[in-house]
Amino acid sequence: NKQYRLAARPVGVPKDSDWEFTTEALPEIGADEVLVKIHYASLDPAMRGWMNEGRSYIPPVKIGEVMRAGTVGEVVASNSPDFKAGDFVSGMLGIQQYGKALAKDLTKVDPKLAPIETYLGGLGMPGLTAYFGLLDVGAVKEGDTVLVSGAAGAVGSLVGQIAKIKGARAVGIAGGPDKCAYVVDELGFDACLDYKSDSFLQDLKEPLKAGVDVYFDNVGGEILDIALARINRHARIVICGAISQYNNTTPMRGPQNYINLLVHHARMEGFVVFDYVTRYGEGVKELATWYGQGNLKFRTQVETGIENFPAVLLKLFKGENTGKLVLKIIED
Numbered sequence: 001n002k003q004y005r006l007a008a009r010p011v012g013v014p015k016d017s018d019w020e021f022t023t024e025a026l027p028e029i030g031a032d033e034v035l036v037k038i039h040y041a042s043l044d045p046a047m048r049g050w051m052n053e054g055r056s057y058i059p060p061v062k063i064g065e066v067m068r069a070g071t072v073g074e075v076v077a078s079n080s081p082d083f084k085a086g087d088f089v090s091g092m093l094g095i096q097q098y099g100k101a102l103a104k105d106l107t108k109v110d111p112k113l114a115p116i117e118t119y120l121g122g123l124g125m126p127g128l129t130a131y132f133g134l135l136d137v138g139a140v141k142e143g144d145t146v147l148v149s150g151a152a153g154a155v156g157s158l159v160g161q162i163a164k165i166k167g168a169r170a171v172g173i174a175g176g177p178d179k180c181a182y183v184v185d186e187l188g189f190d191a192c193l194d195y196k197s198d199s200f201l202q203d204l205k206e207p208l209k210a211g212v213d214v215y216f217d218n219v220g221g222e223i224l225d226i227a228l229a230r231i232n233r234h235a236r237i238v239i240c241g242a243i244s245q246y247n248n249t250t251p252m253r254g255p256q257n258y259i260n261l262l263v264h265h266a267r268m269e270g271f272v273v274f275d276y277v278t279r280y281g282e283g284v285k286e287l288a289t290w291y292g293q294g295n296l297k298f299r300t301q302v303e304t305g306i307e308n309f310p311a312v313l314l315k316l317f318k319g320e321n322t323g324k325l326v327l328k329i330i331e332d
């Protein structure tokens with residue numbers, strides 16, 4: 001069983017020496033436990049935060065521990081009446097070839113409804129993040145202008161599509177013309193602005209001339225300030241993430257334009273998708289319905305080889321992914 005373990009707490013961008021690649025015997029399963037052969041692991045920006053010491057919404061990964069990650073795979077042995085060999089499941093089994101978990105910590109997935117890796121993306125944690133973040137925290141309504149950063153990524157791509165389903169206008173922000181073309185032409189956003197372009201601030205004007213009712217923030221930093229400068233009365237700013245700041249070696253930069261919250265009677269609220277665990281079923285059901293109707297498109301970027309994990313994780317921070325980034329663990 002090959003595994004990636006956390007060897008050191010990174011300073012800035014994670015380095016190869018922050019990881020240890022180990023090989024161990026397959027784990028034995030105890031009462032009510034299930035052994036899973038992992039097919040795909042989810043690569044998430046949040047993993048960078050889990051590597052840090054300190055108080056957060058979830059304890060840090062310990063030094064020497066297998067790196068935490070969402071996974072999907074196939075049951076190979078089970079001591080639970082709820083799972084049998086051949087079932088496909090999702091769960092937090094980490095960066096390794098095989099993982100075990102208590103039956104209560106695994107969820108069955110249906111490979112007939114969608115390819116199993118979709119349960120790490122649109123029908124998994126990023127999909128639920130977009131769903132509850134936009135509908136519950138963002139309280140989107142018909143006619144709103146929804147601005148979303150990280151628009152070509154796993155969460156952002158769904159935020160704009162759900163906004164459209166709800167009768168809102170969707171404006172994305174993404175890095176580069178190819179990503180913006182994908183967001184508009186394939187995902188159906190009304191506009192997408194390339195924040196790396198010299199004309200970015202100028203380009204924002206036309207699509208945001210009616211102002212911003214919901215800003216769904218995936219990146220933080222300067223883009224959050226640019227969005228705050230354009231909010232409407234009673235705007236909702238959803239703090240989902242701040243990927244531009246995760247590798248900082250200096251404190252995270254807060255918004256300079258926060259006073260616009262006062263001026264426009266607006267609200268800025270953070271959330272963690274795990275807050276909604278009791279409502280996941282409701283979210284997945286609606287996401288699957290929209291997907292089945294052809295109203296939601298999911299894109300998965302599959303990279304291969306467990307040994308490539310450290311390099312593939314960094315793609316998230318370099319903008320080298322479009323859609324949901326996953327690592328294929330199972331060998332062909």
Ligand code: NDP
Pocket residue numbers: 043044045046125126129150151152153154155156173174175176179218219239240241242243244245271272273274315316317318319320321322323324325
């Ligand atoms: P993505 O698929 O969006 O991948 C990350 C993307 O971030 C990159 O492709 C890149 O796109 C963009 N990016 C990287 N660095 C920068 C930068 N310096 N400035 C601007 N953009 C940058 O990841 P996810 O969809 O999985 O996650 C999106 C956000 O949502 C993250 O902040 C994550 O932490 C957060 N999140 C929060 C959850 C919660 O419960 N609150 C749950 C899940 C995710 P580009 O090429 O456009 O720059």
